[in-house]
Amino acid sequence: MADISIKQEHQLPLQQAKDAAQKVADKMASEFEMTTQWDGDVLSFKRSGVAGTLALRDKEAQIDITLDFLFKAFASTLEEKVARNMRKFFAEAA
Template identity: 25%
Template sequence: MATIEVMRQHDMGLQGARQAVEAVALRLQDDLNAHHAWSGDTLEFRCPGAEGRIDVTGSSIRVTVDLSWLLKPARGRIERSINDTLDECLA
């Protein structure tokens, strides 16, 4: 199993960051048939071939994704997509 970890600092505050992460989760739900649930300030998600979590604090967002062996060859592309999405939602 391949793991992707990405962290970003932000100045949105906890609630603003949670709202941004929720918007991303809803997009994943539509695009990838992902399911998600909040546990405190952590959003846990699962979609075909991957599962992970997004930890949100008042100053940072940390994304951790575990890819199945089937998606392992696409790790670089998936990591770029995560980075692009974070840049977009934190802009």
């Protein structure tokens, strides 16, 4: 079960949604030193202590993040940053 789960509605065609998701991933990768990889419409990301997916669906993107014990203390801060990036990049792409 994910420690952080955020749904972001959007009105973007799939390619624009993928571009927005990639921007979210790039931001997370630079801030948190994560690696990312696409598998169809699902972007997986990970680093030591943090792993998750950003799944694109029709009119919705959902990010699920699992944190290890040490990162759970920062869950609310991480959730706030990720939610802000999701809103920003999916709105910019529209």
